[in-house]
Amino acid sequence: MNRIIALAVVVVVAVLVISSSVFVVDPRHVAVIASTGGRTDSLAEPGIHVKLPPPLQTTTFIDTRVQAFAAPDAVRYSTSDKTELLVNPVIRYRVTDPLKFFAATRGDAQTLSERLASLSRDALSGAFSKVTLTNALAQQEAIANGARDTLREAAAPLGIEVVAIEFSRVDYPPELADAVFKRMSAAREQDAANERAQGAAEAQQIKDDAVRRQQGVLADAYSQAQAIKGEGDGKAAAIAAEAFGRDPQFYQFYQSMQAYRETFKPSDVMVVDSSSEFFRFMRGPNGEAAAAPAAPRKH
Structure with missing residues (x-):
């Protein structure tokens, strides 16, 4: 009976020793095997492994997938124009050096969270302090990328790579x-006023250019018209001279008829001396002076 009990105890102890010595690492993790006595920690890749039972060796599983860390509360950051913003950042990272990560945090999630929170505050504070409020709202991706690069360098001793913020x-x-909001509204109104003023100035410039071009076209047209008119007047004078040379009397008659047409209008009332030289063609087709009345005879 005692032998059976002793054997059972041996079997149980053996099972416990074996179960604590054999472990499986899945593809999503790696395992850090920590040894007592100052021996160097070792790394176990995915698969089946054997180690010494505790407390001689302990196993800590580390997730190598991309993980996210988000601070529970919003953090205040100041921009370059001294405006505060409430920011909730999400840090995405993965463990790239499990042994360094284990040495820095001992695999404790709380320790990692505290370290990431402190480092991210410093990186984001520096990023926001370089931009104005307007740029902070409009260029969030650029700010996040700049803070990510700073945090990536600061977090490297933890054995992690910061993938994104x-x-x-x-x-x-x-x-x-x-x-x-009031300050932003005033700034937008000022921008709108500047745009309107610039638009009005450009419109006036376009109008002035159009007026100058119009004046140039009109001046050119007037110059051409005067040239054509002068040419026409010259031709008319030549024709008139030729006509006068052929038949001076007819030319004088024609000129008198033109003068009559320009002088007398249907509504005009004029009192003139019909014996004037101007009306000589009205007294005869040849423009001859009418015969003087005969002087009365004396008896």
Whole structure:
């Protein structure tokens, strides 16, 4: 009976020793085998492994997938124009050096969270302090990328690689929201006024250019018209001279008829001396002076 009990105890102890010595690492993790006595920790890749039972050796499983860390509360950051913003960052990272990671955190999630929170605050504070409020709202991706590069370098001693920083929230503190909105509204109104003024100046410039071109066209047209008119007057004078040379009397008659047409209008009332030289063609077709009345005879 005692032998059976002793054998059972031996079997149980053996099972416990074997179960604590054999372990399996799945593809999503690696295992750090920590040894007592100052011996160097070792790394176990995915697969089946054997180690010494505790407390001689202990196993810590480390997730090598991309993971996310988000601070539980929003953090205040100041921009270059001294405006505070409430920011909720999400840090995405993965463990690239499990032994270094284990040495820095002993695999404790709380320790990692505290270290990441502190490092990310420093990186984001530096990134936001370099931009104005307007740029902080409009260039969030660029700010996040800049902070990521800074945090990646600072977190390298932890054995992790920072993959990305994302913002789940970028907002104003409640006590500053009204003042910020008013300032932004005033800035937008000023921008709109500047745009309108610039548009009006450009429109006036276009109008002035159009007037100058119009004046140039009109001046050119007037010059051409005067040239054509002068040419026409010259031809008319030549024709008139030729006509006068052929039949001076007819030319004088024609010129008198033109003068009559320009002088007398249907509504005009004129009192003139019909014996004037101007009306000589009205007294005869040849423009001859009418015969003087015979002098009365004396008896």
